[in-house]
Amino acid sequence: MQNFASIFSNAIGLIWSGDPALWAIILLSLQVSIAAVLIAAVIGLPLGAALAVSRFPGRQVVIVLVNALMGLPPVVVGLMVYLMLSNAGPLGVLQLLYTPTAMIIAQVVLVTPIVTALTRQVIETLDAEYHEHLRSIGLSRLATVPVLLWDGRFALMTAVLAGFGRAIAEVGAVIIVGGNINHVTRVMTTTIALETSKGNLSLAMALGTVLLIMAVAVNAVVGLLGLRARQVAYA
Amino acid sequence: MLKRICVTLCQAAVATGMMAGLAAADDSFIIVQSTTSTQNSGLLDAILPQFQDKTGIEVRVVAVGTGQAIRNAQNGDGDVLLVHSKPSEEQFVANGWGVQRFDVMYNDFVIVGPASDPAGVAGSEDVVDALTRIAQAGAVFASRGDDSGTHKAEIRLWAATGIDVAAQSGTWYRETGSGMGATLNTGTGMGAYIMTDRATWISFGNKGDHQVLVQGDPRMFNQYGVILVNPEKHDNIKADAGQAFIDWLTGAEGQAAIAAYQIDGQQLFFPNATR
Numbered sequence: 001m002q003n004f005a006s007i008f009s010n011a012i013g014l015i016w017s018g019d020p021a022l023w024a025i026i027l028l029s030l031q032v033s034i035a036a037v038l039i040a041a042v043i044g045l046p047l048g049a050a051l052a053v054s055r056f057p058g059r060q061v062v063i064v065l066v067n068a069l070m071g072l073p074p075v076v077v078g079l080m081v082y083l084m085l086s087n088a089g090p091l092g093v094l095q096l097l098y099t100p101t102a103m104i105i106a107q108v109v110l111v112t113p114i115v116t117a118l119t120r121q122v123i124e125t126l127d128a129e130y131h132e133h134l135r136s137i138g139l140s141r142l143a144t145v146p147v148l149l150w151d152g153r154f155a156l157m158t159a160v161l162a163g164f165g166r167a168i169a170e171v172g173a174v175i176i177v178g179g180n181i182n183h184v185t186r187v188m189t190t191t192i193a194l195e196t197s198k199g200n201l202s203l204a205m206a207l208g209t210v211l212l213i214m215a216v217a218v219n220a221v222v223g224l225l226g227l228r229a230r231q232v233a234y235a
Numbered sequence: 236m237l238k239r240i241c242v243t244l245c246q247a248a249v250a251t252g253m254m255a256g257l258a259a260a261d262d263s264f265i266i267v268q269s270t271t272s273t274q275n276s277g278l279l280d281a282i283l284p285q286f287q288d289k290t291g292i293e294v295r296v297v298a299v300g301t302g303q304a305i306r307n308a309q310n311g312d313g314d315v316l317l318v319h320s321k322p323s324e325e326q327f328v329a330n331g332w333g334v335q336r337f338d339v340m341y342n343d344f345v346i347v348g349p350a351s352d353p354a355g356v357a358g359s360e361d362v363v364d365a366l367t368r369i370a371q372a373g374a375v376f377a378s379r380g381d382d383s384g385t386h387k388a389e390i391r392l393w394a395a396t397g398i399d400v401a402a403q404s405g406t407w408y409r410e411t412g413s414g415m416g417a418t419l420n421t422g423t424g425m426g427a428y429i430m431t432d433r434a435t436w437i438s439f440g441n442k443g444d445h446q447v448l449v450q451g452d453p454r455m456f457n458q459y460g461v462i463l464v465n466p467e468k469h470d471n472i473k474a475d476a477g478q479a480f481i482d483w484l485t486g487a488e489g490q491a492a493i494a495a496y497q498i499d500g501q502q503l504f505f506p507n508a509t510r
Contacts, residue, residue: 087311087469095471097312098266098297179266179297182280197416198275199441 007202011209021183026214029187032100032174033167034218036107037115041160044112048119048159049145053127063120069113074106078176081106085177098179103187106173111163118159122152157226161219168215188214264293265476268305268313270384271414273459274298276434276503282492286483292476300383300414308332308462311469314477316462317484319432320384324460333462334474337485340493340504341458344388346449347419347436348374348428356428362452363395369428370398373407377422377429380410384457389430392454432457434503459504461485485510 014022051062083089085097085105096102126148134144149156171189178185180194188211195204273279274296283294297307301318308316309332316333318324327333346365348356354372356365369376378400379386393400400408409427411418415435422429423443431439436447449455461481466472483489485508493506 086307087471088309092311092471098295179295181266181295181297184295194275196420197271197414199416199419199439201420201441 007205008209010202010206011213014206014210015213022210024183025186025188025191026210028100028185029168029189029211030214030218032103032187033107033164036104036111036167037160037164039104039108040111040115040163043108044115044159044163045119045149045156046145047112048116048121049123049149050142051116052120052123053141053144053148055141063117066113066117066120070117072110072113074110074170074172075176077106077109078173081109081173081177097177098181098185100178100185102177103174103185106177107167107170110170110173111167114163114166115159118162119149119156122155122159123148126152154226154230157222161222164218165215168211168218263291264295265314265473265480266295266297266312267315267317267480268308269296269298269317270301270304270319271298271416272319272385272432272435273317275416276438277498278434278493278496278504281496282489285488285492286480289483289488290479292479294480300379300381301385301387302382305332308464309468311464311471314464314473315480316464317459318384319457319459320387321458321460323384323387324462328462332465332468334465336460336462337481337510338508339459339461339484340490340506340508341456342433342504343450344385344430344455344457345433345436345447346428346430347422347442347445348448349426350444350446351426352448354428357448359449360451362392362449362455365449366392367396367398370396370400370403370407375407375409375425375427376400377418377425377427378408378410379415379418380404380412381414383415385415385430385432388455388457392430395454437501437503438498458507484508 051059051066081102082097084091085094085102086092087097096105123145127144130144130148130151134147139147169189171193174185174187175190175193178187178190180186180190186194188207192204192207192211195207269279275298279294279296283296287293297304297313299307301320301323304313304316304318305323305327307313308327316324316327317339324333324336328336346356346362348354354365354369354374356368359365378389404410409425411421413421415431416439419429419431419435419439420441421427423441423445428448429445433450436442461484463474463477463481464472466474490506490508493504494502496503
């Protein structure tokens, strides 16, 4: 077993080597998880905000449910999506099993509750603050959703990044619906699982470090964009 | 600014989905449900490009345990089944899920264990006797416990000893419920005896002080078979492309490719197709 310093330098070496197979895996990881997070954001942001501002019987129950769904086990989601997309399942005709699209679907199911629940929390706080003002200019409850989402956009970036963190790190769902097929559905986490099962622990760990560096890079880019937008907004 | 980025990213997301959709519609690939031993040993990575170069058919391998591979194939989620549990394979064909079973290749199972060998089985060529001694010594034995081909073979050998290992589960008999590699990682970590196929063991990178202790018993023979999934059961089965792969694998070229695959100068699989 190597020490962590040499594993880290291995990881840097892997990135610098420009190995096309590794880069294809990295790009597919990013492609799948970013697509899943964008779709989850399109669903989860308005849904969470609507949940925050609306008042209906059973609202507390819905909030508890959405919060609980944040803890969906990836392997259960993987099984669920597998049973749907399998040729013996209801959506088998779409022929999506063992494709990147299947992996995106599974990650959307995992990430949407996270974005929804965190958005609900952020918007509820904003709503408490601005509710009187927004009502006084004649907006209905649901009409305040876009206003509050725009106002909370910087805080909501964290909600979306939390979803991205979940998506890029999970292995249980994508390995079932993607099948870890070389050059087709093999992503970083399933590669790490494969190398671990081959007993190549230091290579697996180096790949894990590469994954971590990718996650830091994505968060840094989003953080910088946010900073820039904030400067423009408050200049 | 943010809006523009969002629009671009959304377009990228839609394009990704469409590209994946197009890829799913093309017929130039087949899906093979196979076992971890054929993938972890590197065999398939080594021989499949030769088939693709010749025929233009891409082979996409889903490597899981034999039990799961068979269930996935029954669901129509694969065109070809390449696994190693002959009784289950014959059952699969008898029940109409598969067209016909062909022998492909064999290797053998071995029992690996710690160098200290607490049950004193090193050098044994009688696997039933060795397992009996491991049980009598109460030495830790790590089992796959996952309904895989290796697990089924192990259970058949335990049955021959007359020892009820299910009753011992959780004491010295430990079921990891995972793949061969994960079980080797766990087993070497706790100094356990483990039954593994030789190919996975030779290519395994985390052996610790474990070594092969029991080998050479004819009962540890490990036969691989290939079956075309029955196209009458599921409309999507690519029977022609699947059969082309089976013909290649059991024909002269495929058999030669299997024989040529080595790690550290050791041949991992021995072709024995009969046609």
